[in-house]
Amino acid sequence: MPDISLNNITSLAAFSLAASVVAAFLIHWALYAIAIRVVRAKMTPTLLPAIFQPTRWLVVLFSLGAGLQPLELGPQLESLWSIGSKMLFALLVGWLIFRILRVIRQMIERHSDIHAEDNLKARRRHTRVRILYRIAQSVVAVLVMAMILIAIPGVRSIGVTLAASAGLVGLAVGAAAQPALKNLIAGIQMAFSEPIRLDDVVIVEGEWGRIEDITLTFVVVRIWDDRRMVVPVSYFLEKPFQNWTTKTSDLLGTIFFYVDPAADVQRIREAFVNATKANSRWDGRVAIVQVTDHRADALELRGLLSARNAGAAFDLRCEVREAVMEFLRKEMPEALVRSRQRLEAGEGFTRPSGAAE
Numbered sequence: 507m508p509d510i511s512l513n514n515i516t517s518l519a520a521f522s523l524a525a526s527v528v529a530a531f532l533i534h535w536a537l538y539a540i541a542i543r544v545v546r547a548k549m550t551p552t553l554l555p556a557i558f559q560p561t562r563w564l565v566v567l568f569s570l571g572a573g574l575q576p577l578e579l580g581p582q583l584e585s586l587w588s589i590g591s592k593m594l595f596a597l598l599v600g601w602l603i604f605r606i607l608r609v610i611r612q613m614i615e616r617h618s619d620i621h622a623e624d625n626l627k628a629r630r631r632h633t634r635v636r637i638l639y640r641i642a643q644s645v646v647a648v649l650v651m652a653m654i655l656i657a658i659p660g661v662r663s664i665g666v667t668l669a670a671s672a673g674l675v676g677l678a679v680g681a682a683a684q685p686a687l688k689n690l691i692a693g694i695q696m697a698f699s700e701p702i703r704l705d706d707v708v709i710v711e712g713e714w715g716r717i718e719d720i721t722l723t724f725v726v727v728r729i730w731d732d733r734r735m736v737v738p739v740s741y742f743l744e745k746p747f748q749n750w751t752t753k754t755s756d757l758l759g760t761i762f763f764y765v766d767p768a769a770d771v772q773r774i775r776e777a778f779v780n781a782t783k784a785n786s787r788w789d790g791r792v793a794i795v796q797v798t799d800h801r802a803d804a805l806e807l808r809g810l811l812s813a814r815n816a817g818a819a820f821d822l823r824c825e826v827r828e829a830v831m832e833f834l835r836k837e838m839p840e841a842l843v844r845s846r847q848r849l850e851a852g853e854g855f856t857r858p859s860g861a862a863e
Contacts, residue, residue: 530569534562556609560602567594592657600650604643611639629703633720636704637697640722692740693722701742702749707816709748710737714816750816758792759819761809761827765834769841771797774807774830777837781829782811787822789814804843 538561541554571591614635618628702708702725706717710727713735719726725742727735741747750757765774775795782793791812799806811826813819834841 526569526572527566530566531562533569534565538562552613553606553609556605557602560598560605564595564598564602567591567598589657589659593654596650596653596657599653600646603646607639607642607646611635629705630700632705633700633703634697636720637693637722641694641697644722692738692743693720695743696720696739699743703751706752707750709750710735710741756789756791756812756814757816757819758810758812759823761811761823761830762798763807763809763827763830763834764804764843765807765841766843767800767803767805769805769838771795771805771807773838774834774841777833778809778826778830781826781833782809782822784829785822785825787813787818787825789818803845 538554538558545554574587615632618631696702702717702720704717704720708715708717708727713727713729715727715729715735717725718728718734720739723739725737725739727737729735761778763774765771778795779793782788789812793809793811795807795809797805798808809826809830811819811822813822
């Protein structure tokens with residue numbers, strides 16, 4: 507057959523290519539419809555809608571390649587098609603893998619309710635899948651870019667030319683990217699060592715907050731007043747911090763009261779226990795009062811109570827403190843701390859001489 511250039515493609519060749527594209531759309535539509543019926547009979551179709559677009563264009567690409575096989579293109583067109591088809595294939599495969607990874611992540615998160623009361627396992631799964639998902643995204647992106655560059659002969663030759671200076675370039679890049687690589691490796695390590703998880707309650711740099719997001723390089727901590735603290739991932743592997751929900755979300759809270767040394771501690775203890783038991787935030791584990799210090803002007807009482815999580819513990823402490831103080835004000839005013847001053851004989855008030863009575 508004669509060579510076919512870009513300006514004089516025969517009508518027969520154009521029709522053949524158009525027929526290949528139409529056939530590709532029809533074949534893909536038929537296969538998708540069959541797959542939807544099969545999946546609906548067994549499970550919810552979550553994967554198929556996600557991969558519909560990338561698989562359709564992959565089928566079109568394969569059909570175009572099959573349609574061009576009988577044709578003898580010129581050297582330039584053959585070279586362009588060879589490079590372009592490989593680049594498109596790499597992009598479409600990367601798109602397809604990204605869609606599959608996102609569906610897998612959504613399925614795992616859907617079956618792990620992070621809003622449940624006892625959500626330790628769910629938070630562990632969410633944390634791992636989020637970190638591993640981003641690692642997989644990075645790896646796939648690098649592989650796709652590598653496939654695209656390999657498809658271009660000029661880039662391959664440039665890469666060979668630069669290989670001689672790869673040592674110096676590697677040292678320079680490594681030195682410049684050391685903080686990023688450090689956090690990247692720390693993020694991978696965090697996915698398995700789990701010093702923190704999503705929704706963990708932590709104290710970082712003196713701030714109380716919850717872990718809102720974990721990326722490969724930084725962690726977002728939502729502070730109690732809705733501020734966000736962005737912390738490098740390596741911080742949680744190198745510096746001490748408090749994690750209140752490492753094993754369980756149950757917490758003990760403390761309330762301190764200062765009362766008169768002559769106060770009836772047992773009555774105050776009973777009032778504290780009754781106020782704690784009457785509060786719906788109490789989890790039924792601990793409710794005690796102990797004398798923890800004795801000073802000349804006051805007794806220090808420490809109330810210890812328990813709640814199912816940090817937020818409930820804080821509210822419980824505030825409400826029980828208010829209830830006990832109300833009890834002291836109404837029922838035991840004599841227990842409130844008072845300043846005392848004793849006047850010995852001869853130290854009383856004397857009226858100055860000449861003052862009017």
